[in-house]
Amino acid sequence: xxxxxxxxxxxxxxxxxxxxxxxxxxxxxxxxxxxxxxxxxxxxxxxxxxxxxxxxxxxxxxxxxxxxxxxxxxxxxxxxxxxxxxxxxxxxxxxxxxxxxxxxxxxxxxxxxxxxxxxxxxxxxxxxxxxxxxxxxxxxxxxxxxxxxxxxxxxxxxxxxxxxxxxxxxxxxxxxxxxxxxxxxxxxxxxxxxxxxxxxxxxxxxxxxxxxxxxxxxxxxxxxxxxxxxxxxxxxxxxxxxxxxxxxxxxxxxxxxxxxxxxxxxxxxxxxxxxxxxxxxxxxxxxxxxxxxxxxxxxxxxxxxxxxxxxxxxxxxxxxxxxxxxxxxxxxxxxxxxxxxxxxxxxxxxxxxxxxxxxxxxxxxxxxxxxxxxxxxxxxxxxxxxxxxxxxxxxxxxxxxxxxxxxxxxxxxxxxxxxxxxxxxxxxxxxxxxxxxxxxxxxxxxxxxxxxxxxxxxxxxxxxxxxxxxxxxxxxxxxxxxxxxxxxxxxxxxxxxxxxxxxxxxxxxxxxxxxxxxxxxxxxxxxxxxxxxxxxxxxxxxxxxxxxxxxxxxxxxxxxxxxxxxxxxxxxxxxxxxxxxxxxxxxxxxxxxxxxxxxxxxxxxxxxxxxxxxxxxx
Amino acid sequence: xxxxxxxxxxxxxxxxxxxxxxxxxxxxxxxxxxxxxxxxxxxxxxxxxxxxxxxxxxxxxxxxxxxxxxxxxxxxxxxxxxxxxxxxxxxxxxxxxxxxxxxxxxxxxxxxxxxxxxxxxxxxxxxxxxxxxxxxxxxxxxxxxxxxxxxxxxxxxxxxxxxxxxxxxxxxxxxxxxxxxxxxxxxxxxxxxxxxxxxxxxxxxxxxxxxxxxxxxxx
Numbered sequence: 109x110x111x112x113x114x115x116x117x118x119x120x121x122x123x124x125x126x127x128x129x130x131x132x133x134x135x136x137x138x139x140x141x142x143x144x145x146x147x148x149x150x151x152x153x154x155x156x157x158x159x160x161x162x163x164x165x166x167x168x169x170x171x172x173x174x175x176x177x178x179x180x181x182x183x184x185x186x187x188x189x190x191x192x193x194x195x196x197x198x199x200x201x202x203x204x205x206x207x208x209x210x211x212x213x214x215x216x217x218x219x220x221x222x223x224x225x226x227x228x229x230x231x232x233x234x235x236x237x238x239x240x241x242x243x244x245x246x247x248x249x250x251x252x253x254x255x256x257x258x259x260x261x262x263x264x265x266x267x268x269x270x271x272x273x274x275x276x277x278x279x280x281x282x283x284x285x286x287x288x289x290x291x292x293x294x295x296x297x298x299x300x301x302x303x304x305x306x307x308x309x310x311x312x313x314x315x316x317x318x319x320x321x322x323x324x325x326x327x328x329x330x331x332x333x334x335x336x337x338x339x340x341x342x343x344x345x346x347x348x349x350x351x352x353x354x355x356x357x358x359x360x361x362x363x364x365x366x367x368x369x370x371x372x373x374x375x376x377x378x379x380x381x382x383x384x385x386x387x388x389x390x391x392x393x394x395x396x397x398x399x400x401x402x403x404x405x406x407x408x409x410x411x412x413x414x415x416x417x418x419x420x421x422x423x424x425x426x427x428x429x430x431x432x433x434x435x436x437x438x439x440x441x442x443x444x445x446x447x448x449x450x451x452x453x454x455x456x457x458x459x460x461x462x463x464x465x466x467x468x469x470x471x472x473x474x475x476x477x478x479x480x481x482x483x484x485x486x487x488x489x490x491x492x493x494x495x496x497x498x499x500x501x502x503x504x505x506x507x508x509x510x511x512x513x514x515x516x517x518x519x520x521x522x523x524x525x526x527x528x529x530x531x532x533x534x535x536x537x538x539x540x541x542x543x544x545x546x547x548x549x550x551x552x553x554x555x556x557x558x559x560x561x562x563x564x565x566x567x568x569x570x571x572x573x574x575x576x577x578x579x580x581x582x583x584x585x586x587x588x589x590x591x592x593x594x595x596x597x598x599x600x601x602x603x604x605x606x607x608x609x610x611x612x613x614x615x616x617x618x619x620x621x622x623x624x625x626x627x628x629x630x631x632x633x634x635x636x637x638x639x640x641x642x643x644x645x646x647x648x649x650x651x652x653x654x655x656x657x658x659x660x661x662x663x664x665x666x667x668x669x670x671x672x673x674x675x676x677x678x679x680x681x682x683x684x685x686x687x688x689x690x691x692x693x694x695x696x697x698x699x700x701x702x703x704x705x706x707x708x709x710x711x712x713x714x715x716x717x718x719x720x721x722x723x724x725x726x
Numbered sequence: 727x728x729x730x731x732x733x734x735x736x737x738x739x740x741x742x743x744x745x746x747x748x749x750x751x752x753x754x755x756x757x758x759x760x761x762x763x764x765x766x767x768x769x770x771x772x773x774x775x776x777x778x779x780x781x782x783x784x785x786x787x788x789x790x791x792x793x794x795x796x797x798x799x800x801x802x803x804x805x806x807x808x809x810x811x812x813x814x815x816x817x818x819x820x821x822x823x824x825x826x827x828x829x830x831x832x833x834x835x836x837x838x839x840x841x842x843x844x845x846x847x848x849x850x851x852x853x854x855x856x857x858x859x860x861x862x863x864x865x866x867x868x869x870x871x872x873x874x875x876x877x878x879x880x881x882x883x884x885x886x887x888x889x890x891x892x893x894x895x896x897x898x899x900x901x902x903x904x905x906x907x908x909x910x911x912x913x914x915x916x917x918x919x920x921x922x923x924x925x926x927x928x929x930x931x932x933x934x935x936x937x938x939x940x941x942x943x944x945x
Contacts, residue, residue: 161901161904161922161923162901162904315929317932318933318934359926359928360924361922362921362922485918485935487913488930527910527913528899531871531875532875532897533896536896536897537887538893540895540896552867555806562912562916566915566916
């Protein structure tokens with residue numbers, strides 16, 4: 109460490125946007141320092157794997173630090189004591205729940221004060237939240253960037269897919285991002301709804317699973333809104349050939365939370381390359397806490413606090429200086445840092461939009477059992493290898509939210525935690541899975557009857573996930589808690605969240621379509637939700653019918669990009685309107701969540717910003 | 727290297743049957759048992775371990791333990807329905823049976839479980855262990871949960887499913903060890919592999935899986 113050194117660029121955060129920019133700058137000979145709030149990569153990946161294997165709660169956050177549980181393993185850690193806390197889905201249970209309680213800031217890192225829980229989580233560790241991503245690498249559709257122009261809804265992006273001024277087209281940057289990550293896909297399967305390509309993907313597509321093929325065959329000719337639903341392979345940041353000195357996917361069925369063999373891209377791959385340039389440094393367990401504004405309204409330094417143990421005393425503090433600054437802390441921590449700067453008066457916020465328009469890509473989950481003789485053989489291959497994308501765009505976007513449909517390869521693992529829940533049902537004579545439905549009461553089994561029963565149901569399980577485009581609304585926001593702090597005494601993020609009727613209409617459509625698809629397949633639907641689950645809403649209003657939503661892990665929109673300083677936080681280059689040498693990157697700059705999973709677009713925008721930064725430094 | 731190879735060779739020879747492997751009181755087996763008992767019972771067994779050095783082996787205790795392990799394996803196969811040759815393979819470097827045996831031994835119903843199995847009427851199946859809502863039933867269910875999921879439950883939680891208000895959800899489980907998770911038979915019942923633990927190759931998911939019989943010995 110050399111605190112006196114002046115860097116070209118200081119970057120806050122070692123997630124995908126931070127490391128892609130660091131690598132480009134390092135290659136260009138620029139001196140870069142990354143401040144990472146969380147821990148470094150362990151020397152042995154088995155530290156992560158063992159935490160995953162040995163914990164009953166196989167949630168996306170479980171392999172990573174800081175620890176989610178107290179030492180006895182019986183309760184969630186008090187997030188007021190953790191130095192670099194993070195949200196977990198275990199905090200999303202109903203009010204009064206023993207383990208997690210979404211309304212209780214002792215059991216939830218996010219101080220949730222909205223009507224509905226914000227249900228997505230993020231990581232504060234080397235590699236950031238992309239540590240636990242699925243690998244899905246879609247380009248956004250041309251119309252995703254032009255919702256206002258095309259449908260009179262939301263707002264247009266200041267950037268386009270492949271129209272308008274050459275400098276403001278994202279298409280060439282998507283190509284670079286696909287090569288930086290290493291995406292496996294076939295162009296012919298991805299040319300739909302206006303998407304065009306200039307060249308092939310770096311690797312051929314990941315093969316479809318048996319379930320994908322079964323659904324594709326049995327759904328042939330099925331239409332919705334006049335559109336034929338076609339099963340397409342999903343572009344994946346997962347190797348189908350050796351790439352970047354990494355192995356080929358071996359189908360461990362565990363992309364989320366962790367690929368055991370490194371076949372799935374994660375930002376530590378790019379971070380290692382950045383460090384090898386010799387021009388990039390990283391300081392771990394270093395929490396940026398104040399963006400200091402100096403002369404000419406330019407950032408003059410970033411102050412930080414340091415710690416050694418996840419729960420323990422602060423061990424250091426200081427400030428670093430650079431010519432340019434990049435905040436890459438994702439869509440909750442970035443606005444938090446901006447808002448807590450300058451003695452809580454905030455920076456980069458003349459628009460008053462910092463923290464506003466918090467969005468998720470909320471997911472409707474539906475599950476079913478195929479008929480006997482129509483097995484899909486789940487729990488094999490990557491978690492998802494295909495989806496139905498043809499409903500990502502259409503005139504319906506004037507009145508209801510669009511969605512894509514992800515086909516799962518992991519049986520009922522996501523919906524009910526199988527194979528554990530069904531196994532426990534048939535051993536104990538319970539029926540949490542709804543599959544042990546013997547009348548008048550569920551029966552316990554043993555011996556070959558148990559084994560054959562489990563086999564018969566497991567090989568027919570499948571699920572569909574509908575990722576719904578959430579409407580941007582300023583009432584949904586990240587603010588600073590005035591009451592609750594973290595282990596370093598910094599104010600925790602306070603979240604206000606709800607879903608609009610436009611978004612809810614998208615969910616209602618998803619629900620009806622799921623049932624129609626299951627009917628066409630001859631599958632028996634088992635979708636249901638717990639009565640006390642807080643992540644659900646009544647629809648239609650007054651009907652007493654409830655629709656549950658899940659977080660997609662796609663946290664978007666809290667420092668949006670735009671065309672003017674009065675309605676956005678950054679411009680199309682992701683540069684602050686207020687402070688010339690401050691860039692804010694990551695999905696927080698998305699004006700809308702759009703219809704694809706966000707990571708590839710985060711990467712494309714980051715590479716474009718890196719190019720702008722290098723030009724500005726030269 | 728050479729003795730190791732010779733040992734493998736002799737075990738793989740046709741004369742050396744798996745059943746003999748389970749019961750053979752070779753010096754090697756004794757050493758294994760002693761070391762595991764040492765872990766299990768602490769100071770008292772440490773004395774036994776040093777007794778090995780003095781060639782004063784408490785053979786009776788070791789034989790009892792071996793017999794109990796053998797009975798435990800029989801019970802495990804009967805409860806899970808999985809062919810014993812698959813459940814406890816002849817070449818068994820992971821040796822997860824010992825982990826589960828050790829876990830089950832700590833349960834106060836363990837001796838009753840063995841007794842009930844050994845004294846069962848001729849021709850009866852593992853149902854004799856599951857008849858009454860008693861501690862033996864919950865230990866038997868825990869043994870199934872261990873083999874299928876690598877997990878264990880508080881017997882009091884399992885007893886709730888026999889009560890007047892059975893819980894709507896599954897019981898809370900604890901994963902026995904990280905290795906136990908990777909050896910769960912629920913995944914093979916699905917003709918698959920544990921999520922996050924597979925030694926299959928790229929693209930296998932596009933082809934039909936191994937049959938249930940290949941994996942479990944049950945057609």
